[in-house]
Amino acid sequence: MAVQLPKEFIERMRELLGEEEFAHFYASYDSPRFAGIRVNTLKIDPEAFKAVVPFDLRPIPWCQTGYYVEEQAKPGKHPYYHAGLYYIQEPSAMAPVELLDVTPGERVLDLCAAPGGKSTQIAAKLRGRGMLVTNDINAERTKALAKNIELYGVRNAVVLGESPERIARAFPSFFDKILIDAPCSGEGMFRKDEDMARHWEPEWVRKYAGMQQEILKSAASMLAPGGRIVYSTCTFAPEENEATIAEFLLEHPEFRVVPLRLDDGIAPGRPEWLTWLAEWGEGKMYPPEIAAQTAGCGRLWPHKVEGEGHFLAVLERHGAEKIQKEAEEDRNVSSKWEGGARDKRNPRHPHRSRPGTGRDSKAVDDREVLESWRTFAQEQLDGAELPGEPLLFGGNVYLSPLAKERLDGLKVVRPGWYVGTVKNGRLTPGQPLATALSPTEAVRVLDLPSSDGGVIRYLKGETLQVDKERIRCREGASPKGYVLVTVDGYSLGWGKWQDGLLKNEYPAGWRWT
Numbered sequence: 001m002a003v004q005l006p007k008e009f010i011e012r013m014r015e016l017l018g019e020e021e022f023a024h025f026y027a028s029y030d031s032p033r034f035a036g037i038r039v040n041t042l043k044i045d046p047e048a049f050k051a052v053v054p055f056d057l058r059p060i061p062w063c064q065t066g067y068y069v070e071e072q073a074k075p076g077k078h079p080y081y082h083a084g085l086y087y088i089q090e091p092s093a094m095a096p097v098e099l100l101d102v103t104p105g106e107r108v109l110d111l112c113a114a115p116g117g118k119s120t121q122i123a124a125k126l127r128g129r130g131m132l133v134t135n136d137i138n139a140e141r142t143k144a145l146a147k148n149i150e151l152y153g154v155r156n157a158v159v160l161g162e163s164p165e166r167i168a169r170a171f172p173s174f175f176d177k178i179l180i181d182a183p184c185s186g187e188g189m190f191r192k193d194e195d196m197a198r199h200w201e202p203e204w205v206r207k208y209a210g211m212q213q214e215i216l217k218s219a220a221s222m223l224a225p226g227g228r229i230v231y232s233t234c235t236f237a238p239e240e241n242e243a244t245i246a247e248f249l250l251e252h253p254e255f256r257v258v259p260l261r262l263d264d265g266i267a268p269g270r271p272e273w274l275t276w277l278a279e280w281g282e283g284k285m286y287p288p289e290i291a292a293q294t295a296g297c298g299r300l301w302p303h304k305v306e307g308e309g310h311f312l313a314v315l316e317r318h319g320a321e322k323i324q325k326e327a328e329e330d331r332n333v334s335s336k337w338e339g340g341a342r343d344k345r346n347p348r349h350p351h352r353s354r355p356g357t358g359r360d361s362k363a364v365d366d367r368e369v370l371e372s373w374r375t376f377a378q379e380q381l382d383g384a385e386l387p388g389e390p391l392l393f394g395g396n397v398y399l400s401p402l403a404k405e406r407l408d409g410l411k412v413v414r415p416g417w418y419v420g421t422v423k424n425g426r427l428t429p430g431q432p433l434a435t436a437l438s439p440t441e442a443v444r445v446l447d448l449p450s451s452d453g454g455v456i457r458y459l460k461g462e463t464l465q466v467d468k469e470r471i472r473c474r475e476g477a478s479p480k481g482y483v484l485v486t487v488d489g490y491s492l493g494w495g496k497w498q499d500g501l502l503k504n505e506y507p508a509g510w511r512w513t
């Protein structure tokens with residue numbers, strides 16, 4: 001066996017599954033793990049992707065945009081990866097967001113989100129409408145989360161680095177959907193990540209169960225009536241799965257489990273393991289109507305599906321009707337602050353500020369910065385959709401789906417879509433502005449074919465020699481200035497063209513190595 005499984009883990013799984021099923025389970029550690037990619041529909045639809053992708057794809061049953069790929073295909077080493085056309089994701093990890101049932105326009109919270117696999121999946125389902133608030137408590141991990149949000153061209157996300165309790169204070173009954181991809185003991189990942197098996201300790205199960213309860217409690221208070229929470233883990237331990245859900249239902253009678261459809265190899269939850277835990281003094285006996293609901297949860301087993309171990313639960317809060325008045329008030333807040341309402345008369349000039357008094361010099365400075373953004377948007381962006389309100393944050397300009405005051409006192413990593421930084425009255429466009437734009441939204445475009453070495457040189461940060469004729473300009477525009485660089489029509493980043501040379505604006509931290 002390639003993976004060295006912990007002895008206590010083996011004994012426990014044998015007891016839970018019984019000899020016959022355990023034999024299949026154990027044998028699965030001898031088969032290879034599965035690699036997957038998920039198409040980023042913010043950038044390309046799956047049919048178009050299938051027509052251009054250079055490696056073999058096989059559909060993943062529980063995710064319409066997910067495909068198995070051979071690890072040897074090295075999907076991370078292709079310009080399309082740098083263009084954010086797909087996310088490399090373990091196949092089972094694609095299941096939770098499919099159950100969240102996200103529709104465009106909703107307010108969605110991803111509470112334990114780094115490095116952002118599921119957040120980018122949610123963003124694709126929102127299709128740029130509504131908002132995604134994505135959070136992780138670990139400051140280091142939020143860096144990867146922010147980068148992924150930016151690489152995948154998300155225009156309507158806020159990235160936080162907060163504790164769930166503090167977010168809950170700021171957003172009571174606010175979200176339509178909440179994902180909790182909980183921190184867990186990770187037993188389901190032992191085949192994929194041998195280090196997890198090596199470091200696992202039996203006590204983790206109890207430690208994580210406590211954390212999960214706290215996170216669920218905060219999430220419950222942030223969910224609007226009629227809303228949905230999807231809770232997932234990548235562990236087998238019933239303490240972190242059926243017992244966490246049973247405890248939550250006991251404390252929150254306003255919630256119920258929405259039973260999963262048991263297709264695509266998804267197996268049911270195991271209420272009998274609650275009794276097993278109670279008999280071993282590791283848990284309590286739950287009322288039968290609560291225990292029975294945990295059968296409606298789902299389990300992905302490595303011996304039953306082509307993917308790693310996962311647990312899934314869909315929880316719905318009773319009361320389909322929204323608190324209409326409160327919801328309307330909330331939605332209006334975003335147009336009240338200093339950025340002003342979106343000017344509907346002129347989509348090319350979308351963010352007109354409220355006239356100021358001229359007395360407050362900070363307000364004057366801020367207005368000038370926002371004016372630089374508006375000038376840039378007018379001159380360099382060709383009718384681009386620019387959702388949200390412009391917001392100044394540490395000298396940078398963001399378009400935010402949330403009112404500024406909503407974020408007061410929270411650890412904000414990105415208050416919205418980073419569009420640029422203003423220096424001496426001129427805006428330098430941000431990389432996330434480029435990655436989210438389509439070529440039809442930019443005034444100047446340089447398209448590099450994926451078959452051409454030029455694209456790799458661009459991704460490595462080199463200056464390129466480019467004839468004037470290769471810059472596609474909007475009618476009347478000069479080729480001199482910021483150019484959106486694309487690969488086969490999919491945006492990669494900025495360049496600045498002048499006299500036959502394209503100065504490279506691709507950020508150092510993103511480069512091809």
Ligand SMILES: C[S@@+](CC[C@H](N)C(=O)[O-])C[C@H]1O[C@@H](n2cnc3c(N)ncnc32)[C@H](O)[C@@H]1O
Pocket residue numbers: 093111112113114115116117118119135136137138141162163164181182183184211215
């Ligand atoms: C399973 S991982 C999330 C993976 C992520 N959802 C994805 O698809 O890429 C769990 C995450 O929870 C974070 N975490 C741990 N405790 C947390 C807490 N109390 N609140 C929020 N996030 C927490 C960890 O830093 C970790 O990044």
